[in-house]
Amino acid sequence: MYKIILADDHAILRAGLKGLIDKDPDLKIVEQASNGAELLAKLKSQKCDLAIVDISMPEMDGLTAIKVIKQKYPKVKILVLTMQKDNEHFKHALISGADGYLLKDDAYEQLILAIKLLLKGKRYTSPSISEVVTDRFIRSLDEVEGPSIEILTKRERKILELVASGLPNKNIASRLRISIRTVETHRANLSNKLGIKNTAGLVRYALSKGLV
Numbered sequence: 001m002y003k004i005i006l007a008d009d010h011a012i013l014r015a016g017l018k019g020l021i022d023k024d025p026d027l028k029i030v031e032q033a034s035n036g037a038e039l040l041a042k043l044k045s046q047k048c049d050l051a052i053v054d055i056s057m058p059e060m061d062g063l064t065a066i067k068v069i070k071q072k073y074p075k076v077k078i079l080v081l082t083m084q085k086d087n088e089h090f091k092h093a094l095i096s097g098a099d100g101y102l103l104k105d106d107a108y109e110q111l112i113l114a115i116k117l118l119l120k121g122k123r124y125t126s127p128s129i130s131e132v133v134t135d136r137f138i139r140s141l142d143e144v145e146g147p148s149i150e151i152l153t154k155r156e157r158k159i160l161e162l163v164a165s166g167l168p169n170k171n172i173a174s175r176l177r178i179s180i181r182t183v184e185t186h187r188a189n190l191s192n193k194l195g196i197k198n199t200a201g202l203v204r205y206a207l208s209k210g211l212v
Contacts, residue, residue, distance in 0.1 A: 006021075027112070
């Protein structure tokens with residue numbers, strides 16, 4: 001039987017989760033804590049396989065407690081159970097050492113699955129959080145990463161810089177003392193090399209590379 005410690009400052013929620021977990025013959029809540037400091041104290045006297053930890057708790061928050069647990073008890077799996085749906089909390093939870101991230105809204109449907117996956121050495125993230133992270137990653141590829149600036153010639157970089165500054169082709173041609181047709185040719189080369197087909201995309205790319 002796997003031993004679990006549950007840390008959350010809401011006693012009613014802990015009672016509900018305990019009832020749900022203890023129904024599984026392979027799992028048992030052996031201790032409960034209402035804050036991070038209490039959780040660490042419980043771990044000194046009670047061995048466990050997994051800790052379920054809320055992020056927002058008094059005295060010592062969950063993220064701080066997770067860092068200490070991973071330093072002192074590296075074999076203990078940690079499942080964050082939280083209301084926080086944003087990318088920043090998710091990122092900091094993983095940096096702190098969490099093995100899984102489950103939203104309280106999903107707990108009664110996914111808690112047992114999440115626990116068992118973590119105990120098998122795998123990770124678990126609530127589907128809605130996975131969507132947020134995936135969308136953010138895709139946006140970063142579209143808007144920030146892009147091809148390396150090194151593939152552009154010196155003249156192409158300059159034109160990109162001027163385009164991002166809001167200058168039309170006529171003004172760019174005048175500034176660089178070249179024909180408008182030459183500017184158009186360079187812009188076409190920029191679009192082909194970067195895979196960006198509109199001015200807004202070129203502006204975002206230039207901003208991401210620090211050209212403006």
